[in-house]
Amino acid sequence: MMEPISASAMAHAAKEMAVREIPKEATETGLKESVLSEQLDIIKNNSLESLEAQDEAFSQRLKEYKTQVEINYEMGDFREKNVFSELKENYPEKDGYKIFPERYLCDKEGKIVRDTVSREARRIDFLIGTDREIMKSIEVTSEKAPKEMQLAKEERIREQGGNYIRLPETGELIIFPSNIKTEIWRRA
DSSP states (O other), X not given: OOOOOOHHHHHHHHHXXXXXXXXXXXXXXXXXXXXHHHHHHHHHHOOHHHHHHHHHHHHHHHHHHHHHHHHHHHHHHHHHHHHHHHHHHHXXXXXXXXXXXXXXXXXXXXXXXXXXXXXXXXXXXXXXXXSSOEEEEEEEEXXXXXXXXXXXXXHHHHHTTOOEEEXXXXXXXXXOOTTOOEEXXXXX
């Protein structure tokens, strides 16, 4: 039974192979010396330990990125909850208003319409209206997030017939009038 090779032994063997000359036959068979030289330089100049350190640094950056994505998601959720509370105050149900959070744009058959460019659907953060009509459309975002592409996608979907939303309680469709444009509400 063979014993496992240690990481330092593998790095030493790789360096030994790297310092050997490129055989003449290899260059005559069409392999480029410059490509092989580059690969050999990488092996010569990078020990297994340094490659492991680079991998660890990359893993750390990936964790930090994931953490930032999670933070952005949580902040977005926090902003939406605050705006929802604000909307309930300004558009109380006792006065006949309804707030419809996260509604997809549908066609007249109730099918979610996808943008022909991005192949994505559009879910609007908040629609305000009654059981019969939409009066306001709101997208909640951070203070600096660009929303031009998202609004352009919405416009294309609406041009394709995505001018309805489905009521969550009844499943009925109500029209999202073309004169109602989505407002961007920016929050910290």
